[in-house]
Each structure stands twice: as C-alpha cells, then as structure tokens.
Amino acid sequence: LETKRSADEVDGWGNTYLMGMALAVVWDSRDQKFYTYQESEVEQLLQKFKAADLVVGYNLIKFDYTVLSAYTAFDFSSLPTFDLLLDLKSRIGRLISLGDLAQATLNRKKIADGLESLIWVKQGRFDLIEEYCRMDVELTRDLFYFGLEKRHFLFQNNRGELLKVVLNWELKSLLEKAKGRIPR
Numbered sequence: 001l002e003t004k005r006s007a008d009e010v011d012g013w014g015n016t017y018l019m020g021m022a023l024a025v026v027w028d029s030r031d032q033k034f035y036t037y038q039e040s041e042v043e044q045l046l047q048k049f050k051a052a053d054l055v056v057g058y059n060l061i062k063f064d065y066t067v068l069s070a071y072t073a074f075d076f077s078s079l080p081t082f083d084l085l086l087d088l089k090s091r092i093g094r095l096i097s098l099g100d101l102a103q104a105t106l107n108r109k110k111i112a113d114g115l116e117s118l119i120w121v122k123q124g125r126f127d128l129i130e131e132y133c134r135m136d137v138e139l140t141r142d143l144f145y146f147g148l149e150k151r152h153f154l155f156q157n158n159r160g161e162l163l164k165v166v167l168n169w170e171l172k173s174l175l176e177k178a179k180g181r182i183p184r
Contacts, residue, residue, distance in 0.1 A: 001064040002117045002133050004039075016066040022121045024064075025133040027141045028052075034137065036130055042071040049079055054175050058098045058140045059085045080178040084143060088153065091165050096155050102139040104154040104162060105146060111135045 003019035010018040024037040024045055037045040045068070049055050057064060060083045065076040089095055099110040112132040120128045147153060147167045157163050 001067055002114065002121075002129050003067055004118075004121050006115070006118050016063060017070040019067050021067055021071070022117070023126055023129050023133055025130060025137045027137050029141075034134055036134075038126075042068060046072060046074055053080065054178055055079050055081045056140065056144050057081075057083055058136075058143075059083065061086060080175065082144075082174050082178050084140065084147075087167075088155075088165065091167075092155070098136060098139060098143075101153060101155055102143060104156055106139070106142055108139060108142075110139065 001024040002022045004022045005019045007013045007016070007019070010016070021039045021042060023039070026035045026037070026045070026048055027033075028035060028048070035048060037048075060081060061076075062083075065081075069076065085095065085098075088101070099113075102108050102110065110132075112128075112135075117129050117132055120126070120132075143153070148169050148171060151167050151169065152164050153167065154162055154164055
C-alpha cells in the first residue's frame, strides 16, 4: 500500500491513519496474479483480504492496516495475518527494511522508496506508483516463499556483517497461528 501523504504532512507516524491510500497491490496465490486497488476501491480490497486464508505483508499490521482503518470500521485483527517484519523483529530484536532484507536474502533491490511514491502522487503518476508497489509486493511474496522453503533469511548487522536468521516456518502452523488474531 502506498499513501497520499507523508508522516510529516500528518504531524508524525502516530497519525498514520491520516495518510490516505494512494494505491494498493495484492498478490493472490490462488489466482497467481496481482490485483491493484485505487482509493475508491478500499471495500473490494477488504473483500480480497477477508477471502484469504492468510494475509502476508511487510509492516502490514502497523502501517497498511492503520492506513486502511481510516476508511472502515472493520476489525483488522480478525484477519489471519502474518507480518514478516514483526516475525523477523521478534527473532533478531530490531527492525530491518524490506529493501535491506531483499538485498541480503534475494540479492534484489527495490526500484524506489516511499518518498519517491509521494512525489508521484503529487504528479498524478499512479502508473509509477503501481509499478513500485507491485515490486514491493513481489519482493515480499518472494521473501515469504524463500523463508518457507529455505528456512532462513540473511541480513546485515550494524557492522555490515552478513548474518543468517533461522526460521521455523511451516505453512500449516502459520495458518493456524494467524487465524483470528494479530500479534501485537
């Protein structure tokens, strides 16, 4: 999900719900395809989430769900959710950006960042936002599948050393664990 406004424009990260959705992209593993949603299609996006066995994302709970909460009274904690960022933080004790994790683990870079996306919003370049958002979803999807298959991620510590974090992920247990609750 990309937003229309920055944290600075809404007086800080505590007001993420005021950022507004510019565009969202979802990968559906059943259909094996991407879906794109405009701000006017938030309800369709929610229906896609509600139909999912598992909603997987990177900073999904604290960012995407918070932005979307401004559009609906829906209780996002009822969705079966797995947030890679929160799982990784619980294992290594700190946050790692999607870009840094994808670079270390998959040897792939992000094509842009959220600040560039905000410029594109102001320019009305939703085509570029969609391309960027789709790539982030692709990286998240590929990291999730990598973690399931290889059972580890690679990341750089603060000294630039490449480290491995072992994952004990099994899809069945992730599904069971995620049903009906969001870890806080």
